[in-house]
Amino acid sequence: MNNVILIMTDQHRADALGCYGNSVVETPNLDWLASQGTRFTHAYSPSPSCVPARASLLTGLDPWHTGILGMGRGQGPMGVGFDYTLPGALAEAGYQTFGVGKMHFYPQRARNGFHETVLDESGRQEDPGFVSDYRSWFLQQRSGPYDISDHGIGWNSWMARPYHAPEALHPTAWTVNEAISFVERRDPTKPFFLKVSFARPHSPYDPPSYYFDLYGDKPIPEPYRGDWDEQHNDPVEALKPDAWRGVQSPEAIRRARQGYYGSITFIDHQLGRLIRVLQKKGLFDPTLFVFLSDHGDMLGDHNLWRKTYAYEGSARIPLIVKPPAAWQQPVLREVSHPVVMQDVMPTILDFLGLEVKRRLDGISMKSLMGGDKEHERTYIHGEHATCYSEEQEMQFLTDGKIKYIWFPRLGTEQLFDLQTDLSESVNLASHPEWHDVIAMWRQRLVQRLASRNLGLTEGDQLVLQAGKPYIVSPYYQKRLEASSYDWLS
The missing domain is CATH 3.40.720.10 (Alkaline Phosphatase, subunit A)
Structure with a gap:
């Protein structure tokens, strides 16, 4: 061994x-x-x-x-x-x-x-x-x-x-x-x-x-x-x-x-x-x-x-x-x-x-x-709930070539072309020629989050979270109560 x-x-x-x-x-x-x-x-x-x-x-x-x-x-x-x-x-x-x-x-x-x-x-x-x-x-x-x-x-x-x-x-x-x-x-x-x-x-x-x-x-x-x-x-x-x-x-x-x-x-x-x-x-x-x-x-x-x-x-x-x-x-x-x-x-x-x-x-x-x-x-x-400030709560997707970021409490997005801009210096989210790309990545995130049933999505849209309760995973409390992950299987 x-x-x-x-x-x-x-x-x-x-x-x-x-x-x-x-x-x-x-x-x-x-x-x-x-x-x-x-x-x-x-x-x-x-x-x-x-x-x-x-x-x-x-x-x-x-x-x-x-x-x-x-x-x-x-x-x-x-x-x-x-x-x-x-x-x-x-x-x-x-x-x-x-x-x-x-x-x-x-x-x-x-x-x-x-x-x-x-x-x-x-x-x-x-x-x-x-x-x-x-x-x-x-x-x-x-x-x-x-x-x-x-x-x-x-x-x-x-x-x-x-x-x-x-x-x-x-x-x-x-x-x-x-x-x-x-x-x-x-x-x-x-x-x-x-x-x-x-x-x-x-x-x-x-x-x-x-x-x-x-x-x-x-x-x-x-x-x-x-x-x-x-x-x-x-x-x-x-x-x-x-x-x-x-x-x-x-x-x-x-x-x-x-x-x-x-x-x-x-x-x-x-x-x-x-x-x-x-x-x-x-x-x-x-x-x-x-x-x-x-x-x-x-x-x-x-x-x-x-x-x-x-x-x-x-x-x-x-x-x-x-x-x-x-x-x-x-x-x-x-x-x-x-x-x-x-x-x-x-x-x-x-x-x-x-x-x-x-x-x-x-x-x-x-x-x-x-x-x-x-x-x-x-x-x-990837994701992170609020830490330093509400505006830092984020969700992101990447394939190592493109990165898409959504800020739930701001309702804003960022898109970076990592192949040409590894420093993430140019936010492409508002560039018209990238409209179809950001739409595709947005839909991927909608599909990822929809099953959580926390109001993060509605139909094919991401939903602004400003003023709403903080995102908390139900699995945390379940783990404390069950002291087991059997309920995941």
Whole structure:
């Protein structure tokens, strides 16, 4: 039986890796890993913020069926009650399952199928008396009276600076330390599933000084600008140190991107440590690797920060799959077919030859890696309920070539030709020559949403939601009541 290592970064946009075409950011270990497997160029988060995306990864289900459509009004925490999860399915199959780093579960010590978790929760203390394993370790190792966030940068800030403590105390280093510790002390008689979940490059953009300084003189790409940016020129919001939109100074934007890139390279170098340990122990070749993020980061593109948006910087994610050496069939180095995070669970089960025992929304990507041109999904659907502002509630569709976005509470649409405008700078929704294209994509969304019976559609029309109750999936409450997904089958 092959081992599985799932590596997850937080808020990592797809274009911030060397193997995705970025000539500035240094990611040699991840670039090499990609060369050993398949890189998916149009992978998307189904709901681009932490909890809903991670719930879909955990279960192989769409956000509608996990019941978690966002992190805003009307949305609960991830919770428990999932009776079929990726780590749970692997545990049932005889795998030793271990999660290290950011899980974002609630309660925070919930396992959701893991045998054991060792946590870094980025300062979250949602359970009474909760202290993360990382913070406990940090307080024991520190050389003075400072804490994990005493550099003064918030958990969602656009501000950036080098890490305030020794490099060895950074959560990125700790996460790999714990992953290596598991590899050293695991049960050698069982295959293992290891999830290595980093809390960066999510803000704070605080890499150690070496990595921050590495990008001090490099030509970091500037934010994308477009013909629709002005709607997010919010001078009041921009004054906040954790503003989600608004114009920041060129110096502040560059500093944020410098810290972001430095955080990514630090992650890459630390992953190199883990890879070398696996190689030394003969565990690298027989292991299935999956690398991805939960969502991206706008980094000032179109005057926006953070995530929850349908735009490429927020919704498109890196996704790399390296098969175990025993799977000797050739794989494509690059797949452009659109995929989503809920495809990861059935893909892993498929590679391991394990039966899928519940209904999943995800579709295995294994055949695509082998060159299959026929796939039952030709485009993907994503959504996010209200988080920062009502106007950010959105629904989107894309096939990796065209992207259609609908804002239910504004009643407005956007259409982008990703083949010629990957920066999404020109909104084609009002261009007469694109009328038939936008009508086709609108009808696809109507068909997707009609079955929800929430008043989102009427006939062949999308219905404005301004002033109406927030969209809430009925599956969330059903899961809490039933603690089972049997009612989905």
